[in-house]
Amino acid sequence: MNNAPLNVLGSLVLALRTPAESAEPLLARAPRRWQRMTPYAVVLCFVVLLLPITVTVLTHDYKAPGGWAGALAMAQTAPLLLALTRPLQAWWIVFTADVVGAVVLSGTQGMEGRPWPWTPMVIIGHLVLMACLGLRAAPRTLVAVWLVTGAAGVALSAMRPAYATSATNVHVLMFVLSGVTLLLTGALRGRGEAERLLAEQEAISEAEHAQRTILEERARIARELHDVVAHHMSVITVQADSAPYRVQGLPAEAREEFATIAASARESLSEMRRLLAVLRSDGSESERAPQPGVDRVQQLVEATVRAGVPAESALSADLPGLPPAVDLSAYRIVQEALANVVRHAPGAPTRVSVGADGTNLLVVVVNGPAAEPRSALETTGTGHGLVGMRERVRLTGGTLDTGPLPDGGFRVAARLPLHAPDGSGTPLSDSTDSTEDTR
Numbered sequence: 001m002n003n004a005p006l007n008v009l010g011s012l013v014l015a016l017r018t019p020a021e022s023a024e025p026l027l028a029r030a031p032r033r034w035q036r037m038t039p040y041a042v043v044l045c046f047v048v049l050l051l052p053i054t055v056t057v058l059t060h061d062y063k064a065p066g067g068w069a070g071a072l073a074m075a076q077t078a079p080l081l082l083a084l085t086r087p088l089q090a091w092w093i094v095f096t097a098d099v100v101g102a103v104v105l106s107g108t109q110g111m112e113g114r115p116w117p118w119t120p121m122v123i124i125g126h127l128v129l130m131a132c133l134g135l136r137a138a139p140r141t142l143v144a145v146w147l148v149t150g151a152a153g154v155a156l157s158a159m160r161p162a163y164a165t166s167a168t169n170v171h172v173l174m175f176v177l178s179g180v181t182l183l184l185t186g187a188l189r190g191r192g193e194a195e196r197l198l199a200e201q202e203a204i205s206e207a208e209h210a211q212r213t214i215l216e217e218r219a220r221i222a223r224e225l226h227d228v229v230a231h232h233m234s235v236i237t238v239q240a241d242s243a244p245y246r247v248q249g250l251p252a253e254a255r256e257e258f259a260t261i262a263a264s265a266r267e268s269l270s271e272m273r274r275l276l277a278v279l280r281s282d283g284s285e286s287e288r289a290p291q292p293g294v295d296r297v298q299q300l301v302e303a304t305v306r307a308g309v310p311a312e313s314a315l316s317a318d319l320p321g322l323p324p325a326v327d328l329s330a331y332r333i334v335q336e337a338l339a340n341v342v343r344h345a346p347g348a349p350t351r352v353s354v355g356a357d358g359t360n361l362l363v364v365v366v367n368g369p370a371a372e373p374r375s376a377l378e379t380t381g382t383g384h385g386l387v388g389m390r391e392r393v394r395l396t397g398g399t400l401d402t403g404p405l406p407d408g409g410f411r412v413a414a415r416l417p418l419h420a421p422d423g424s425g426t427p428l429s430d431s432t433d434s435t436e437d438t439r
Contacts, residue, residue, distance in 0.1 A: 134185025347371030
């Protein structure tokens with residue numbers, strides 16, 4: 001047995017039961033308020049005009065009872081306002097009222113020579129409803145509504161009264177005008193959907209282009225960093241390693257100093273390589289190299305002492321296990337603070353304290369005024385180091401307090417929570433590290 005007709009009928013019934021996916025009013029996304037209110041104003045004008053005219057025509061021309069005339073006029077016009085947000089539900093109400101009105105009018109005394117089963121007001125209101133439906137509903141729903149409207153007109157015309165001479169012309173006119181309206185508004189809606197999808201695709205393409213541009217720029221920066229810095233750092237390392245063999249009679253202190261310089265240069269090269277790896281990647285791979293933490297703060301202090309700054313440290317011996325983000329942030333804050341002491345206050349007494357109060361890790365770096373008459377090694381800082389500190393502290397959910405002291409020194413104090421809030425447990429990549437000027 002061929003089930004195709006039943007399948008088609010089931011598809012039409014399903015289409016008539018499926019409302020539009022969105023209940024947004026027409027032009028709800030228009031940029032101006034008057035544009036968003038225009039559909040309401042237009043439909044309200046139709047309702048205000050059609051309601052009294054329908055009551056008058058049904059009462060005086062079709063000789064319908066006053067109660068029926070008022071009820072039919074309200075049911076055929078007021079739901080047009082609902083069509084702006086739920087056009088299919090509005091169609092069901094109006095269509096039912098139109099069919100009931102045709103049945104009621106078939107028994108009145110004023111039918112002779114009058115249009116039937118659809119009155120002129122019914123046709124106008126129905127076309128307004130079709131326009132709203134065509135702009136919101138799916139094509140399958142539009143076809144179902146159109147066919148049901150035509151079938152209802154054919155069925156009613158078959159039972160028309162003998163004195164209603166224009167029934168055939170009216171239902172054909174209704175069927176044709178409804179189809180034209182649905183076709184035009186459906187095409188307009190399809191064009192709008194196509195333009196929206198095209199705009200979304202263009203936005204995606206622009207974002208992809210911007211991402212490619214960023215990756216290309218990062219790769220260019222990585223190449224420039226390697227060309228400019230890596231060679232010189234390698235030369236420093238080689239010279240420091242070979243100095244004890246090239247220069248005869250060096251004291252033990254000088255040999256140790258050259259070894260320290262070579263070790264610092266190698267560490268700088270290692271960190272630069274990690275930075276270059278981040279710049280060359282697209283950010284999808286996490287850092288594999290182990291990150292420094294609080295356990296290496298003492299090495300920073302010792303390196304600062306060798307640079308001529310009388311620094312001391314007070315590290316708590318019973319620190320709890322630290323989250324990776326907090327551990328790395330504490331190390332970088334101390335590193336940047338000590339680097340700025342070397343730059344701007346060489347010879348200033350400095351104290352580094354790292355401890356815990358049970359819920360927070362406390363990191364404090366305090367230095368006094370620069371020793372006289374020595375001058376700062378750098379005087380053109382940009383303040384990026386302080387920005388980097390604040391960013392690291394913000395990502396861990398902590399607080400940062402920095403500022404000058406009355407005696408001319410400087411203080412950096414950070415409070416980092418031992419239990420990082422959600423979303424802050426990932427260490428900040430070394431690609432954002434900065435030891436630039438914080439003053």
